[in-house]
Amino acid sequence: MIQLIRGVRDILPEEVGLWQKIEKTATSLFENFGFCEIRLPVIEFTELFARSIGQDTDIVEKEMYTFLNKKDELITLRPEATASVVRAYIQHRLYAVDPVQKFYTIGPMFRKERPQKGRYRQFYQINAEMIGVDSPLADAQLIFMLVELFNRLSVSDISIHLNSLGCPECRPGFKKTLQKFISNTTAKLCSDCDRRKDKNPLRVLDCKVFACREAMKDAPSITEHLCNECSEHFEAVKIALNDLNIIFEIDKRLVRGLDYYTRTTFEVQTGSLGAQSAVAGGGRYDKLIESLGGPSQPAIGFAIGFDRLAEIISSNSVEVSCKPDLFIAALGEKAKNMALKWSCDLSLSGIKTETDFSDKGLKGQMKKADRIAAAYVLILGDNELGEGSAILRNMTTKEQISVPVDGIVENIRLRFAENQKVL
RNA sequence: GUGGGUGUAGCUCAGUUGGCAGAGCACCGGGUUGUGGCCCCGGUUGUCGAGGGUUCAAGCCCCUUCACUCACCCCA
Numbered sequence: 289m290i291q292l293i294r295g296v297r298d299i300l301p302e303e304v305g306l307w308q309k310i311e312k313t314a315t316s317l318f319e320n321f322g323f324c325e326i327r328l329p330v331i332e333f334t335e336l337f338a339r340s341i342g343q344d345t346d347i348v349e350k351e352m353y354t355f356l357n358k359k360d361e362l363i364t365l366r367p368e369a370t371a372s373v374v375r376a377y378i379q380h381r382l383y384a385v386d387p388v389q390k391f392y393t394i395g396p397m398f399r400k401e402r403p404q405k406g407r408y409r410q411f412y413q414i415n416a417e418m419i420g421v422d423s424p425l426a427d428a429q430l431i432f433m434l435v436e437l438f439n440r441l442s443v444s445d446i447s448i449h450l451n452s453l454g455c456p457e458c459r460p461g462f463k464k465t466l467q468k469f470i471s472n473t474t475a476k477l478c479s480d481c482d483r484r485k486d487k488n489p490l491r492v493l494d495c496k497v498f499a500c501r502e503a504m505k506d507a508p509s510i511t512e513h514l515c516n517e518c519s520e521h522f523e524a525v526k527i528a529l530n531d532l533n534i535i536f537e538i539d540k541r542l543v544r545g546l547d548y549y550t551r552t553t554f555e556v557q558t559g560s561l562g563a564q565s566a567v568a569g570g571g572r573y574d575k576l577i578e579s580l581g582g583p584s585q586p587a588i589g590f591a592i593g594f595d596r597l598a599e600i601i602s603s604n605s606v607e608v609s610c611k612p613d614l615f616i617a618a619l620g621e622k623a624k625n626m627a628l629k630w631s632c633d634l635s636l637s638g639i640k641t642e643t644d645f646s647d648k649g650l651k652g653q654m655k656k657a658d659r660i661a662a663a664y665v666l667i668l669g670d671n672e673l674g675e676g677s678a679i680l681r682n683m684t685t686k687e688q689i690s691v692p693v694d695g696i697v698e699n700i701r702l703r704f705a706e707n708q709k710v711l
Numbered sequence: 712g713u714g715g716g717u718g719u720a721g722c723u724c725a726g727u728u729g730g731c732a733g734a735g736c737a738c739c740g741g742g743u744u745g746u747g748g749c750c751c752c753g754g755u756u757g758u759c760g761a762g763g764g765u766u767c768a769a770g771c772c773c774c775u776u777c778a779c780u781c782a783c784c785c786c787a
Contacts, residue, residue: 294778346785350712368787397787402712404781413787491785545786555787566787593787619745650745658747669745683747 295401295409305610306598311394313440314414314592318392321433323416326391328372330398334362340371340576342547344488351399365398368546369415370573370589371580377419378582387585388420394594406564406596417589419577424521427552427572427588428528434556434568434590435534441601446567449539449555450529451511452522453490456550456575458515463489465508473503490543509540518551525552544569548576552588560600567600568592612642613704615662617653619669626693627668633697639704657683664711666691666700682711 292298299307315325334354341347353365366372373391376382382389394414403409416433418426431448438446454462466489470477477485477492477500485492493504514522529536536554544553553571561567570590578584614634618627627643634641642662644653650669657665667679667688678696680703681688689711691699703711 291778351785399786401785402783403779404783407786411787494785563782564786569787591787596787617746651743651747652739654745654747656747662747665747667746671745679746681746686746688746 293409295403297408297410301610303598303602306602307594310441310594310597310601311414314394314437315392317433317437317440318416321390321429323390323392323418326373326376326393328366328369328376328393328395330366330396331363332366332372332375334364336371336375336580337364337367340374340546340548340580341368345545345547347399347545351401353398353400367399368397368591369393369395369413370417370548370576370591373415373417373589374419374577374580374582374587378577378580383420383583383585386420387583388418390416390418392416404564405562406593406599408595412594414592414594415589417587419587420585421588422574422586424524424552425528427525428532428534430570430588430590431529431536431554432532432534434570434592437592438556441597443558443597443600445560445600446556446558448534448536449542449557450526450536451539451542451553452514452518452525452551453543453549453553453571454510454514454518454551458513458518459510459550462508462510462513465513466490466492469507477503491545493541494543511538511540521551544571548573548579550574554590556592558596558600561596564596566593567596610640611661611663612640613662614639614641614664614666614700615653615657615660616641616643616666616668617650617657618643619650619653620673623668623670623673627666630666630697634700637697637701639701680711685711687711 319325334352337352338348343349347367352367355363357363373393377389377391392415395412396410397413398410400409401407416430418430431450435448438444453459467485470485470489470492490510492500493507511519511522526536526538539555542553542555544555549571551572551574554569555566556568557565558567559565568590570588572586572588574586577587616627616631618624624645628645631641631643642657642660644656646652648656650667654665663683665681665683667681672678672690672693675690676693677690678693679688680691680700
């Protein structure tokens with residue numbers, strides 16, 4: 289048997305209802321906030337990701353699916369969506385009419401990591417990106433919209449973590465301050481932190497090893513080393529969030545692994561996903577568009593982990609069904625031919641109709657109708673054919689009536705149209 | 712890439728010191744000739760993840776390998 293590739297998975301029909309519900313909730317909410325859908329390819333030139341995410345990040349260094357095409361160009365299955373959104377914004381000069389553009393997009397991303405709970409090699413994200421707005425009010429609005437999505441999906445076990453990473457003006461200075469603190473500390477860091485303390489000292493703040501957390505307990509905080517502009521921006525975001533009654537906590541260890549982030553970063557965390565606590569995350573990337581060759585426009589966005597969101601909702605079990613309204617139990621060849629026509633016509637008129645074309649007896653077909661939870665069964669056998677009628681049975685109340693074969697589709701259609709008071 | 716756990720029927724899982732491959736659920740048939748659920752009776756279902764080794768004999772012991780899973784790293 290051919291099995292699926294490691295780290296990817298099938299979303300089976302019973303789960304798809306939940307996925308559709310999440311998708312509909314998100315898209316209608318985002319559109320109410322003025323975001324428009326954009327659909328993007330899943331492959332791009334590798335350089336796009338190397339330049340946006342950062343050459344030295346783990347994602348680019350070892351987690352991308354990268355191939356050589358026939359023209360010897362390096363192409364990559366996208367590990368995230370923001371880079372592609374920005375590329376499209378620049379390539380199609382969407383800024384020419386109005387530099388302010390708001391997009392959302394849903395689709396699969398790919399990262400070659402060892403799979404575990406809530407982490408797959410093909411995973412799905414819902415992204416929202418707002419380009420061209422610098423105001424801290426935009427940051428607050430975006431976070432408000434994100435929180436509202438969780439509310440609408442009845443996800444309550446979450447917390448909002450907030451931080452600011454500064455900008456190219458103030459971050460290098462903080463990096464040096466932090467490096468000085470680390471080299472002065474006597475405490476022993478784990479081998480990973482020892483390795484990354486020079487290249488990316490911010491990551492040491494994020495380490496989960498107890499010894500490192502202890503050692504970094506009194507480490508300088510970036511929010512205290514922001515330049516005036518960044519500091520004012522961050523304060524304004526906090527005030528705006530308070531005005532919107534968004535409860536959040538400042539998390540100075542929230543550093544994130546993509547190089548393009550500036551200023552505001554945030555994460556939605558949950559306790560119900562094992563070691564994977566982040567279910568959504570995002571932040572500002574004010575310099576990315578310019579660095580990819582576009583106009584100098586600020587931007588902010590977030591990504592929601594679709595698989596993770598579905599996971600935490602399904603543990604609260606949302607029932608989404610695709611039960612048929614009507615099951616046609618036909619006995620004999622003539623009856624089956626009539627059933628075929630009827631079921632096609634009824635399906636077209638919006639009634640979920642199921643038919644069994646096998647040679648099962650009536651008992652077997654009733655059993656099947658029961659198993660798939662059909663609300664009504666239409667029985668057509670030799671007796672009924674002789675009388676020119678069929679039997680319509682309510683599977684809950686066991687009531688049944690005789691319906692003339694002449695005009696039966698219209699008859700049933702009208703019965704279902706009358707507010708489900710079919711029988 | 713590193714470490715732990717788990718692989719036996721469609722599903723959930725038993726399987727003793729190595730000795731005929733099991734249960735529940737599901738499915739199929741019958742009881743009830745054309746009426747589902749509940750009940751009763753009967754039946755089907757296996758590369759015991761794969762490959763090799765030890766043995767008269769391996770689901771069980773040994774080696775290798777693969778997959779799943781959880782965690783690390785990192786991230787949504």
